[in-house]
Amino acid sequence: MITVRELYHDYTGKGPYAVRDVSFSIEKGEIFGFLGPSGAGKSTVQNIMIRLLGLQRGQILYEGRSIRDMDARFFNRIGVSFEHPNVYGKLTGYENLKYYAGLFSVPTQDPLRLLDAVGLKDAAHRRASAYSKGMKQRLVFARALLNDPDILFLDEPTSGLDPVTAGTVKHLILDKKRAGATIFLTTHNMYIAEELCDRVAFLHEGQIVAMDSPRSLKLRYGERSVAVEYEEDGQVKKDIFFLGNEGDRRSLNDVVAGKNVQTIHSQEATLEQIFIKLTGRRLA
Amino acid sequence: MLGRYVSLFQQDLKVTLRNGFSYVVLILAAILVAVVDFAVPSEVKLTPTELFVDLTEGRVFESVLRREGVEEARILRSREELTREVEKTRSGIGIVVEGDLENPRFTVIHQGTEAPENLNLLDATLEGLVRVMRGAESPTGSDIEYLRPRAGATPVPFNKGLVPLIVVFEVVMFGFMVVAVMVFEEKQEGSIRAIRVSPARPLEYILSKASVNVLLALVYGALVVTFTVGPGVDYPRLFLLIGAAALLMTLVSLSVAVFFGNVSEFLFVAIVFMAVFSLPMVSYLLPSFAPAFVTWIPSFPVVFGVREILFPTGKEGFLAPMVGMVLAETAVFLAASHWAVTRKLMREGR
Amino acid sequence: MLRPIANLVRKDIVKSLRDNIVIYVLLSPILMAAGLALCLPSVQTASLTFALDAAADPRVIEGFKEYGKVELCETRQDLVDRVEKLDDVAGVVRKGDRYAVVVEGNEASDVGAATRAVLDRILAAGTLAEIERVSLGRTSPMLREMAASLVVFGAILIAGVLIGFAIVDERETGVIRALAVSPATMLEFISSQFVAAGAVSVVVAVASSLILMGAGADYIKIVAGVSCAMVLSIVFGFLVGGLADDQIAGIAVLKVVMLPFIGIPIASLCVGARYQWVFYPFPNYWGFQIFRDIFTGESVLEFWGSCVVTLLFGGAVIAGLAPTLRRRLRLR
Numbered sequence: 001m002i003t004v005r006e007l008y009h010d011y012t013g014k015g016p017y018a019v020r021d022v023s024f025s026i027e028k029g030e031i032f033g034f035l036g037p038s039g040a041g042k043s044t045v046q047n048i049m050i051r052l053l054g055l056q057r058g059q060i061l062y063e064g065r066s067i068r069d070m071d072a073r074f075f076n077r078i079g080v081s082f083e084h085p086n087v088y089g090k091l092t093g094y095e096n097l098k099y100y101a102g103l104f105s106v107p108t109q110d111p112l113r114l115l116d117a118v119g120l121k122d123a124a125h126r127r128a129s130a131y132s133k134g135m136k137q138r139l140v141f142a143r144a145l146l147n148d149p150d151i152l153f154l155d156e157p158t159s160g161l162d163p164v165t166a167g168t169v170k171h172l173i174l175d176k177k178r179a180g181a182t183i184f185l186t187t188h189n190m191y192i193a194e195e196l197c198d199r200v201a202f203l204h205e206g207q208i209v210a211m212d213s214p215r216s217l218k219l220r221y222g223e224r225s226v227a228v229e230y231e232e233d234g235q236v237k238k239d240i241f242f243l244g245n246e247g248d249r250r251s252l253n254d255v256v257a258g259k260n261v262q263t264i265h266s267q268e269a270t271l272e273q274i275f276i277k278l279t280g281r282r283l284a
Numbered sequence: 285m286l287g288r289y290v291s292l293f294q295q296d297l298k299v300t301l302r303n304g305f306s307y308v309v310l311i312l313a314a315i316l317v318a319v320v321d322f323a324v325p326s327e328v329k330l331t332p333t334e335l336f337v338d339l340t341e342g343r344v345f346e347s348v349l350r351r352e353g354v355e356e357a358r359i360l361r362s363r364e365e366l367t368r369e370v371e372k373t374r375s376g377i378g379i380v381v382e383g384d385l386e387n388p389r390f391t392v393i394h395q396g397t398e399a400p401e402n403l404n405l406l407d408a409t410l411e412g413l414v415r416v417m418r419g420a421e422s423p424t425g426s427d428i429e430y431l432r433p434r435a436g437a438t439p440v441p442f443n444k445g446l447v448p449l450i451v452v453f454e455v456v457m458f459g460f461m462v463v464a465v466m467v468f469e470e471k472q473e474g475s476i477r478a479i480r481v482s483p484a485r486p487l488e489y490i491l492s493k494a495s496v497n498v499l500l501a502l503v504y505g506a507l508v509v510t511f512t513v514g515p516g517v518d519y520p521r522l523f524l525l526i527g528a529a530a531l532l533m534t535l536v537s538l539s540v541a542v543f544f545g546n547v548s549e550f551l552f553v554a555i556v557f558m559a560v561f562s563l564p565m566v567s568y569l570l571p572s573f574a575p576a577f578v579t580w581i582p583s584f585p586v587v588f589g590v591r592e593i594l595f596p597t598g599k600e601g602f603l604a605p606m607v608g609m610v611l612a613e614t615a616v617f618l619a620a621s622h623w624a625v626t627r628k629l630m631r632e633g634r
Numbered sequence: 635m636l637r638p639i640a641n642l643v644r645k646d647i648v649k650s651l652r653d654n655i656v657i658y659v660l661l662s663p664i665l666m667a668a669g670l671a672l673c674l675p676s677v678q679t680a681s682l683t684f685a686l687d688a689a690a691d692p693r694v695i696e697g698f699k700e701y702g703k704v705e706l707c708e709t710r711q712d713l714v715d716r717v718e719k720l721d722d723v724a725g726v727v728r729k730g731d732r733y734a735v736v737v738e739g740n741e742a743s744d745v746g747a748a749t750r751a752v753l754d755r756i757l758a759a760g761t762l763a764e765i766e767r768v769s770l771g772r773t774s775p776m777l778r779e780m781a782a783s784l785v786v787f788g789a790i791l792i793a794g795v796l797i798g799f800a801i802v803d804e805r806e807t808g809v810i811r812a813l814a815v816s817p818a819t820m821l822e823f824i825s826s827q828f829v830a831a832g833a834v835s836v837v838v839a840v841a842s843s844l845i846l847m848g849a850g851a852d853y854i855k856i857v858a859g860v861s862c863a864m865v866l867s868i869v870f871g872f873l874v875g876g877l878a879d880d881q882i883a884g885i886a887v888l889k890v891v892m893l894p895f896i897g898i899p900i901a902s903l904c905v906g907a908r909y910q911w912v913f914y915p916f917p918n919y920w921g922f923q924i925f926r927d928i929f930t931g932e933s934v935l936e937f938w939g940s941c942v943v944t945l946l947f948g949g950a951v952i953a954g955l956a957p958t959l960r961r962r963l964r965l966r
Contacts, residue, residue: 011633050481053633075483086474090302091295099298102291103482127302143478308886315893323901375776388763397775401681401702403767405748408701411762412751418762428746429727430739431714458889465885472806472881547881548799552658552792559666566677571722572702573680579720588720597739599718 002026002049002151002182007058009044019044019206022058026199031173031183033197035190035271037281041206042186043083043155049184050080050153062151076106079149083156083186085136089129093120093139096128097146104147114142119168133160141169145176152176152183158192170196190271200271204279214271221277222269226252230259288484292492296466300496303469305462309500313507316450320512326441333358333375334406337366339382348417367393377406388414432598440595447512448590449569452583453562455505456526459497459534460558464541464550466493467629472546476629486625490618494534501530513594521603522593528610529586533561535617542621542628582613642826646800659796659834660841663788667842670781674846677777684749685716685725690733694726697756724749733757774847776930780903782846783925786856787899789838790863790870790921793831794895795888797871800827801963802884805875810963823963824952827871832864847929855928855937862941863921865948870895872952876959894918917947 007022019041026032034042047053049060051067051074060067067074087096097111115124118138123131128139137160144152157173158166173196177183187193193200194214201211210217225242241252255261275281300306337360338345346359360366363380370378370393378393390410394403470476479489505526509517540557544550564584567574568591578584589606592599682702686695687710698704707713710727717725717736724745725736733753737746755761804810839860843851873891878884899922902913913919923940935943 009633047632052477052480052631054631072483072485075481078481080478080481082474082477084474086477088295088299088470088475089473090299095295095298099291099295100478100482102294103288103479103484105287105483140478303882304886308889311890312893319897319901324904371770383764390763390765391768392765393768393770395776396769396772399681401700405682405701405752407765408751408755409748410765411755412747414762415751415754428735428737428750430737430746431717432739461885461889465882469880469882546803547885548803549658551795551799551885552662556662556665559669563673566673567721570677570680572682573677574683574721575676585720599738 001028001063002184003059003061003064004045004049005059005061007045007048007055007060009041009048009053009056011044017206019048022203022206022208024201024208024211026182026184028182029177029180030198031177031185031196033193033200034184034186034203035188035193035200035275036203037188040203042188042203044206045203046153046155046184046186050078051075073105076104076147077149078151078153079144079147080153081141081144081155081157083159085133085140087128087131087136087139087143090127092125092127093131093135094124096139097143100143101146106147108146109148111142111146114145115139117168117172118142119165134162134165137161138165138169141172145172150181152181153186154183155186156189157185157187158189159187190275194271202275202278204281209278210274217271217274218269221274224269225267227263227265227267228252228255228261229263230255230261232259236262285485285488289488289492292484292488293495296492296496297499299469300462300466300500303465305500309458309504309507312454313504313511316454316508317511320443320446320450320508324443324446326443333373333377335360335366335369335373335376335378337361337363337378337380339363339380340388341384344385344417345381345388345413348413370395379406379410385414385417444513444595445591447509448587448594449565450508451505451526451590451594452529452587453565455501455508456529456533456583456586457558457561458504459494459501459530460537460561461554462500463493463497463534463537464544464554465547466496467538467541468544468547468550471629477632480630480632486622486630489630490535490538490621490625493538494531497534498527498530501526509594518593518596522590524607525586525589525593525603525610528607528614529583532582532610532614532617535614535621539617539620539624542624582610586610639822639826639829642822643829646826646830656834659792660838663785663792663838664841664845666788667785667845670785671845674775674778674781682745682748683721683723684752685713685723685736687713687726687728687733689728690726691728694733694753694756698726698752701752726753774850778846779929782843782851783922783929784899785842785846786839786860786925786929787863787922788896789835789842789860790867791892791895792838793835793864793867794870795874796834797827797831797867798874798878798888799881799884800830801871801875802878802881805878805963806880824868828864828868831867831871832861835864835867836860852928856925859924859928859937859941862945863924863948865945865952866895866918866921869917869948869951869955872955872959876955876962898922917944917951920944920947 003025005023007019008017009019010017022041022045024032034045036042044053048055049067051070055067062070062074087093091099093115094111097114101108101111112121112124115121118141120135120138120142123135128136131139137157141154141157144154152173154173158169161169170192173183173185185193185197197214199211199213200217202209210221212220223242223244225240227238227240229236229238231237239251239255241248241255243249256264334354335358336345336349336354338349349359350356360369366378366380370376375395377395377398380391380393381388382391383389392403392406467476470479502523505522506519509522536557537554540553541550544553561581561583563578564581564587567578567584568587585606589602592602683705684698684702685705685707686698688706688708695704695706705716705723707716707725713725713727713736717723717738722745726749727734727736735746735749735753737749801810836857839856840853843853843856870891874884874887877887894916895918898913898916898919902910902919902922905912920935920940920943923935924937924944927935927937927940
């Protein structure tokens with residue numbers, strides 16, 4: 001279990017805090033999503049959790065042990081996939097993984113098998129500088145899996161990927177979860193979060209404004225609505241009716257009874273809409 | 285520890301080679317070897333050139349000068365020609381001899397910027413020449429004691445004498461830029477972030493980079509030395525000294541480079557550092573120039589050490605203290621680079 | 635055409651100010667010139683050092699001071715240790731009422747014989763020869779002038795490095811592709827580099843000349859000479875910028891190109907007038923001649939002659955390189 005308590009971080013030493021009073025905990029085997037727009041403080045929290053940034057104030061505990069007491073062996077247990085692909089351009093994909101694997105003192109996975117899993121088998125022996133952005137992204141993801149980590153930190157793991165490849169990566173993430181890994185996923189992509197995360201936390205201006213499972217968040221903050229397309233005066237019109245609203249319910253009845261309805265869809269509120277409702281800002 | 289070091293070393297070596305530094309070493313070694321072997325004359329005089337005109341009866345001095353090894357071009361015909369040459373060469377000193385051996389009269393035509401001590405020394409040398417020509421013994425009976433047998437019976441040719449300079453100020457300094465460049469590339473690619481979240485420790489990171497550069501220096505040095513001085517060199521001792529010095533240079537560079545953002549920023553600071561480290565070059569070419577601050581520069585003893593290894597004069601027991609000294613300096617910079625890498629490279633933020 | 639150039643120049647200046655590069659570029663050669671100015675007097679007047687037996691006659695000790703630096707050693711072992719140090723120092727020990735010269739045996743010049751000659755001269759009564767000195771009355775040592783011409787030539791090199799790395803940076807970040815789809819032409823690109831780097835090298839050249847030569851140098855010629863030799867900076871910069879795809883490769887190319895660029899002028903200083911023709915095929919030799927003429931008054935051609943040859947030669951090299959560069963930088 002990972003516990004984060006009252007975390008603060010100040011980059012300049014003169015304020016304001018980039019992260020304020022952030023507390024949450026992640027159960028073993030859980031996928032925990034950290035959602036927020038750019039600059040909300042997501043990466044700051046993650047960077048403190050992976051010791052890229054020093055812990056200034058607050059507590060981070062891994063199975064009850066403070067991150068301050070961890071030595072370099074801590075990194076044997078974690079895997080990090082960075083948002084911006086950071087690989088050695090002069091080395092091939094295979095070499096990037098091979099040499100990185102040599103840095104761990106725990107058994108590591110076969111680089112070729114991992115490359116195959118992320119669809120880079122054919123490009124394994126090409127220099128990474130010749131990879132497309134998406135290929136580099138997958139290489140970074142594969143690198144994060146090398147040491148079979150119990151805790152995986154994923155920063156926008158599917159950004160820049162085509163839908164098919166993004167699907168492959170999502171499957172791999174779920175595989176890791178099934179194998180018992182704890183996954184901390186940072187993203188501003190609400191669909192990924194909804195699809196993968198057991199729980200999500202909304203981060204806004206360095207603070208957590210809401211935290212729960214996507215379903216509970218929707219139940220608590222979301223309103224179900226119905227979108228209807230109908231014909232009026234020779235033109236197609238579209239209206240959304242919120243079912244929790246008495247007036248909207250009446251209007252919907254009128255439209256269905258009196259107009260020529262072409263399509264009708266019930267829709268749930270998205271995490272994006274909830275985020276806007278809570279913060280007044282969009283996620284992306 | 286060893287496994288991680290080996291992995292990092294293999295990775296750094298491969299990246300360095302793919303960056304074309306192996307070709308750079310080969311091309312530079314070829315150019316330098318060609319310059320030493322074919323372009324630089326075996327005899328060059330760096331101290332002021334004395335030019336002579338012998339106007340004594342029977343030109344008694346000329347033949348002695350020739351016997352002493354003064355080349356033909358430095359013995360002129362007339363006072364006017366001499367004055368013209370001295371004015372033109374700017375580093376020349378003209379000496380006109382008149383009278384006869386019993387009562388010689390010298391006129392020293394000099395630039396006006398020479399140290400008075402050196403002109404006095406020239407006077408003494410001229411009188412010494414007269415004394416030798418008269419066949420007179422030293423009036424004081426002064427002997428010259430050699431601390432070691434004179435190995436310099438055949439002096440080292442000027443062009444070969446440049447090899448220690450090349451080894452120390454090019455080969456050993458090569459790593460100074462390369463190691464910085466390796467760090468900047470990792471910063472720019474972001475690959476350093478992956479190292480930061482791996483179990484690799486700063487010491488392993490530093491030693492891996494240093495090893496690659498030491499290896500490059502050894503290969504570079506071996507190429508230059510073998511094709512200039514010849515294969516009969518005491519390689520183990522040469523490698524020991526080059527290796528220690530290259531290690532030191534790498535660590536100095538690493539201690540400084542991590543504070544900069546990119547090569548362009550660091551480049552000009554590196555030039556100043558390298559210029560300071562190259563100052564002992566002057567002492568090597570002009571041995572009487574050795575002010576205390578120059579002797580403190582780490583490359584000062586090393587260049588003379590390399591000369592002793594390449595052209596032995598019989599000096600014993602100099603290598604161990606010299607390598608010891610370099611390694612002590614290395615230890616200081618290992619600590620400095622460890623601090624700098626831990627603070628500035630392995631962490632982000634404040 | 636002028637507006638795009640002005641814009642490109644402004645962009646280069648703002649960029650290098652943000653990187654602090656301008657500060658380093660300006661500071662490093664000026665620091666070097668200052669360092670040289672401090673060291674040169676002691677190089678120029680470097681005289682022999684003698685390690686004397688402290689028991690020597692005061693007349694001998696005082697006498698030696700007229701021929702060089704004197705260090706006194708209390709014991710013979712101290713004296714031997716001093717002689718054995720890395721520099722060329724001869725020792726003089728007293729043996730009863732006689733003296734002996736102590737040398738290592740590996741000294742570069744015949745230090746031993748010179749020291750004995752001094753000793754003889756001090757101890758002998760009367761002189762063996764009449765020696766008269768005639769000074770040509772120069773005040774500025776040649777070494778200083780040579781150093782000044784090399785440092786100012788170095789300013790040209792620094793401008794070249796600046797241009798080269800600016801191009802490498804633009805290629806690496808992909809900005810050059812934005813330029814390639816802008817109306818900027820190859821000529822405008824070259825001109826902007828010329829202006830930006832030219833300004834830097836003029837400042838560096840003037841500042842380092844001031845430090846080394848004082849106000850007496852011909853600054854109009856220095857500025858004119860630097861402006862002409864800038865064509866070499868462009869050649870240098872374009873070689874680095876054209877051949878290297880990233881900064882790392884930039885350093886690799888720099889290492890290789892710098893050797894002949896700075897090595898040829900230095901070598902030409904060591905080679906006599908008879909063999910100077912060997913260097914004629916190199917444009918940087920002619921660029922260096924400009925500054926040799928300014929500072930030492932020695933050059934193969936006069937000042938303007940060297941300027942014209944440098945411009946023509948450098949221009950021809952740029953013209954030769956242009957098609958390759960245009961292709962590599964994807965400019966029109």
